[in-house]
Amino acid sequence: MEWGRAMRELSTAIDYLAIEDPSEIPRLQLTEQLIELHWQMARLQAQIARRTSVRGASH
Structure with a gap:
């Protein structure tokens, strides 16, 4: 699923x-x-942590 669409669906669910x-x-x-x-x-929260750990990794 495309990122923008996924975020819109998440936002819609929270609004509901x-x-x-x-x-x-x-x-x-x-x-x-x-x-x-x-x-x-x-x-x-697990997905946030996954993405946060990438920021600290050196490339």
């Missing part, structure tokens, strides 16, 4: 989360969403 009212989400569904969000956040 921002307009949701978590207080209206049933507790079980909210728990499932929190687990998934933490999983996806860990994946994103």
